Amino acid sequence: MVWKPSSLLAGISILGMTVSGQIVARTYVSTEEVKQIIFPGELLTHYPIKISKEIAVEMKKQSSVSHALDPDKIWKTAHGAWLVIDEVVGKHEMIKYALGINQRGQIVGLEIMEYNESYGYEVMEKKWRGQFLNKTSKDQIKLNHDIENITGATLSSKHVTDGVKRIMVLYQTTLVAVR
């Protein structure tokens, strides 16, 4: 934001400085809040991991998501449940979301944390997100297969679906083996 006040404003109460502002991301849910939403009352321990090249390639192959997953945003409960926070591109902006997986490998929660696009906000709708519940890494988790599309939100819904898929690949190849 750049404001150049006119010289005629002398004598009227103003603050005559130029300020550069910026658009703040529209955050709906913070990290702490999403932990409470998906695993209420549970203690989550930060559990960053190392993703090997082979696993990264496998994740990309099965999901077609090229943007790398941040291996630092992973948490574990005492019972062996997992919370992963990830980002995928919507249309132009990133969509930040969280996935909860219980000790039996089932998805127990998918929450959209940050959504900055002007369209496709329907991925935030509970009904659409509800399709992922109870799915495991054995499920296809693919748009227009076992996950329904949303008209007008095709890109966002595809990318979020693919993002969930790659997290499930990570779970199957890496997280499930952690004791």
Next chain:
Amino acid sequence: MKVGTLLPGEKEFTAEQIKLYQYVINIAFNEIQKVQDLMSFHNPCSDLSRINRMVYEGIKEPIEIHPWTYELIVKAKEIYTQTNGAFDCGIAYQLIKWGILPNIYPININRKLHSSSLSEVELLPLRRLRIKKGVCLDFGGIAKGYAVDRAIEVIRSCGISQAVVNAGGDIRILGQHPEKISLRECMDTSSYLSLGELSDGAIATSSTCFGRKIQGRKKYSHLVDPKTGEPINQQLSYSVIAPTCLVADALTKALAVDKNIHAQYFNWYGAQPIIVE
């Protein structure tokens, strides 16, 4: 809500560009309409009406609201906190009492309602909302700014780099090309005061000049001091320049109440207050 002209820039357009710009203008208008559908006090199906009816019908259970409404209230509560209550959406009771808003619930307008405040609105996860005590909200002080922001976002997402959206004086400029901004004078509406030039930012103005009701000796407008419930009466014009129109819109109300151009919250939001006599 009235929306003014949308100007992508001054040059010759090809037929393709005209088609694109018409499409963009249409969806921007649709976006603004959607906000109005959700936030209007006059629309019985709006999220705002659903919230206000919770009090009238004694509903204690939380209700799920639209993500845009949730977003608006999150932001409104933040501004309420930052301005120490100088900005507060819980002023509808006063506006109903003064005949500025219709008494559609109907409520007993003689009740003393100093507890009606945004602080009584509790936001819960999964986009739900609960009312703690009797409150009647009006989003008139913030929804127009929000609508303008949404319109700009939609325009930006279409690849447009320069645009102006003007909703009855709430303006947001997209792009680095500076646009002239000016203030219509209260007493002489054909006269304008130049405020300078603005790029990539928003400006909103509130004043008691327009839409005033007179009851006996007192003059009422949509500007209320939320802490005292009293109307703001001085004939001053309160403008705020801010990075987003929602913030500009909301902060004009805080400026009208506190009349303090050095208030900390302007700095916090990267906003510039202007009071004009």
